[in-house]
Amino acid sequence: MIGRLNHVAIAVPDIEAATAVYRDTLGAHVSQATPQPDHGVTTVFIELPNTKIELLEPLGENSPIAKFLEKNPSGGIHHVCYEVDDILSARDRLVSQGARVLGDGEPKIGAHGKPVLFLHPKDFLGTLTELEQA
Amino acid sequence: MIGRLNHVAIAVPDIEAATAVYRDTLGAHVSQATPQPDHGVTTVFIELPNTKIELLEPLGENSPIAKFLEKNPSGGIHHVCYEVDDILSARDRLVSQGARVLGDGEPKIGAHGKPVLFLHPKDFLGTLTELEQA
Numbered sequence: 001m002i003g004r005l006n007h008v009a010i011a012v013p014d015i016e017a018a019t020a021v022y023r024d025t026l027g028a029h030v031s032q033a034t035p036q037p038d039h040g041v042t043t044v045f046i047e048l049p050n051t052k053i054e055l056l057e058p059l060g061e062n063s064p065i066a067k068f069l070e071k072n073p074s075g076g077i078h079h080v081c082y083e084v085d086d087i088l089s090a091r092d093r094l095v096s097q098g099a100r101v102l103g104d105g106e107p108k109i110g111a112h113g114k115p116v117l118f119l120h121p122k123d124f125l126g127t128l129t130e131l132e133q134a
Numbered sequence: 135m136i137g138r139l140n141h142v143a144i145a146v147p148d149i150e151a152a153t154a155v156y157r158d159t160l161g162a163h164v165s166q167a168t169p170q171p172d173h174g175v176t177t178v179f180i181e182l183p184n185t186k187i188e189l190l191e192p193l194g195e196n197s198p199i200a201k202f203l204e205k206n207p208s209g210g211i212h213h214v215c216y217e218v219d220d221i222l223s224a225r226d227r228l229v230s231q232g233a234r235v236l237g238d239g240e241p242k243i244g245a246h247g248k249p250v251l252f253l254h255p256k257d258f259l260g261t262l263t264e265l266e267q268a
Contacts, residue, residue, distance in 0.1 A: 001161030057212030
């Protein structure tokens with residue numbers, strides 16, 4: 001069912017410093033920082049030949065990554081995102097097998113403008129797992 | 135400098151149960167479990183179209199992932215691995231910029247039979263980062 005690894009997300013306290021690590025130290029191609037107020041984060045994409053790393057910095061009062069950064073003040077890997085062809089049929093298959101979808105269980109439009117869902121880390125090896133319709 | 139994302143490694147307490155999550159619930163292609171006594175882990179590879187997820191279960195007395203699982207008993211994302219063309223020149227560039235290489239700083243032969251290094255998480259956004267010569 002799952003297809004490509006769309007991205008790995010790394011939460012960081014300072015996206016400018018984090019971008020410099022990937023651009024200058026690791027020599028990768030990086031995008032401009034983009035505030036995404038609807039998602040409570042500012043994003044930078046690290047473009048690798050086969051996938052992306054997504055840097056996330058909290059934005060605003062109720063950022064969904066604020067608690068993670070309280071526990072991991074230097075930053076850390078926040079989630080992985082897999083592509084699926086049809087997010088509703090993927091969700092229904094997962095739920096029928098007992099997996100929990102976060103929130104109200106309905107896909108939302110994610111930071112890339114496509115429908116996404118987040119799956120409960122306890123059901124997926126302690127790993128916050130996002131599905132994105134390809 | 136960095137090239138493809140070679141893999142994302144997820145440490146798990148029970149590799150058989152973890153493999154079932156990826157094979158049966160997420161519908162991915164999974165490899166056989168392979169004990170790697172030289173590396174203190176048993177590995178399963180999840181083959182995605184563009185990269186791999188590597189499941190790691192501790193093996194033996196001094197597994198390098200034992201402490202991580204004490205802190206994260208349900209499992210969690212342990213490291214990311216990027217490919218580089220020349221691991222010695224990559225290391226020298228990183229060290230010249232102040233980054234720390236774990237261990238004695240010399241590449242070791244990793245679980246895929248290729249030279250690898252691990253970089254200090256504090257220098258890379260709280261993320262344990264492996265480099266593998268492609």
